[in-house]
Amino acid sequence: MKKAALLGCGVVGGGVAIIMRDNAALLEKAVGEPVELKYILETKAPSGPFADRMINDFSIIENDPEVTVVAECIGGVGVAYDFVRRSLLAGKSVVTCNKQMIAERGLELLAIAKEKHVFLLFEASVGGGIPLLRPLTNCLSANRIEEIYGIVNGTTNYILTQMIECGEEFDAALSAAQRLGYAEADPTADVDGLDSMRKICILSDLCFGSNLPPEKVPTEGIRGVALEDATMAEKLGYSIKLLAYARRLDGERFTAFVAPQLVQKEQLLSSVGGVMNAVVVRGNAVGECLFYGAGAGRMPTASAMVADILDTFRRGNGRKFIDWGEEQPERFVDPMDVPSAWYVRYTGSAALQLAPAVSDGVEHAGITPRMTPRALEDYLSGVQVLNRFRVLE
């Protein structure tokens, strides 16, 4: 009998408990023995179908040698971080969907896990239920990863999709997302790109092997995307997507940023609509792969966490393969120095040489040659610029 404890029984935590109950036979078959959820840590009074195992004292879990894995669904870096750290120090593996904690404290927590010969797994922290981190670090382990980017936030993708497909303004699309439960009452972390930024930190850490602190990543959300941009992009043959983006440059250097980008209609990523997520990985042997699925939501995220729980049981004390090194600031290249083509929307009588280009008579839009953001300023100096975004290469 393998025993786990759950910290937090909200949306995702509740899903973990449900999967462990409803798919119990499947889990037993996968592990080779029964798997039990022994405790659920909750501050609220015990209630619901799992009331019998709810406790409110973490030290019971910490001191119970039968519990070999702790699944953290609290969120944030306060009490969650404290409990995860103590669990690892107590020699228990930890499974989490907490992207903020991994992006900000992953380096330190992975070092503790390594020292204690336990696992810290976080498949659910990026892409929700989509198998992504394990394929990256395992199936693609024969590849040098050259580039990784994608749509990793369902809320903003829903809003942009509504703007593109239904011609809704940003504010109306955001309200719709809130009504449907796709966006929080305070949508800042999603809309301003923070959530995507934490996820690209984790992906960059894994792909490039040195810690990327969140504050290093230039982050632009979708508040600046106008309905006119969505429309003009469509006419040019592109879709606007909020991309979390990281790429290896010459030598061991790399860049990373979060910003809306124009994606060519021919690229599969441009067709990823609604709340769905998709991540493109380019390896030096495999070329481009894309992983698509539900990037959030109770059951998909819980599904990834339970798979991680099973993995800790199955691997026993085997070697751990997920970690990365200290920050190497000299490796990080400011996106201000990274060239790309640019989408530009402008107005006035002066004209830019853009290809392709479209115009509604008053406003003009098109794609520039490849240049850095710095060079772009000069290029645009003679016109009245309304907006600009990178074009994905």
Added chain:
Amino acid sequence: MKKAALLGCGVVGGGVAIIMRDNAALLEKAVGEPVELKYILETKAPSGPFADRMINDFSIIENDPEVTVVAECIGGVGVAYDFVRRSLLAGKSVVTCNKQMIAERGLELLAIAKEKHVFLLFEASVGGGIPLLRPLTNCLSANRIEEIYGIVNGTTNYILTQMIECGEEFDAALSAAQRLGYAEADPTADVDGLDSMRKICILSDLCFGSNLPPEKVPTEGIRGVALEDATMAEKLGYSIKLLAYARRLDGERFTAFVAPQLVQKEQLLSSVGGVMNAVVVRGNAVGECLFYGAGAGRMPTASAMVADILDTFRRGNGRKFIDWGEEQPERFVDPMDVPSAWYVRYTGSAALQLAPAVSDGVEHAGITPRMTPRALEDYLSGVQVLNRFRVLE
């Protein structure tokens, strides 16, 4: 130092040797010690960059205790099967991209691997370089897999894409594929669906847990797809794709078949063009995931094989998780009893009630209500049918 041997140094085998040479530092980091390709079994005289390790006597590999993993790139079920079997019996793990051997003899070979406490891994056998089998059996292990289907043959997808996008007839598209090296001189295994059929056997084995013998799977290739079907499907809002398809039905029963199907334009799979592959997996917790990438080709396929080699080194004698049981014939449901909507193209004066429907005046096409193939015969009895295909649900 970990040591591997390679059987066959053709397209894929050569790729394995190249990756193991060029990404050596990466592989050493992943495994924790250097990784060497000690032997390459080749019937031709030694030549090329790896001539120093070429041998033509398999028993040298079989009897060398230093070699702990054998990578098979010979193909077919003749000598490849014999060498794989002997490798496993000699206590060596085996890595292969040989879908025919796994589809036909996987059950038996996995039993030997289990008995000998070694691994038989075959990530590269389905989807080439796309991480697919390991995510299925590991990341999605908390899910009951309800459905799995996809485009698993690049040659036929290239031909269909040419027909759809360039209006080429089947014969012209096939010739183009042959000129570009995407199709063999004898294209039977691809065009008639055999390759897809072997792959859906492997996927079904893994998802549903009992052996599905290849001869059980009704298989229809793309020779019957006319240019008119491609055109009519587009007008109806669908793309024609050759799909390898398997689905869990009521209880523990399941069905599997290979046939051209119409895929709605809204589904991401319909946008997978050219030689690319994509597989959709639906799990009871995660919902739908899609895995996309290069399904064939030297480096992508070799990339998956080298990842499997690394995996055998890293897992040591840990538990193996890929296997399935004996055939359970009562679980397999003949697709003749499985309902779906149908695309029908017909001519003549009688009219069917189809929705949506299109017509060029002489020929008519549209989508039927949901019914079994048997019921469809009655439904179509009054009209002159030109063609019919399932519509993906």
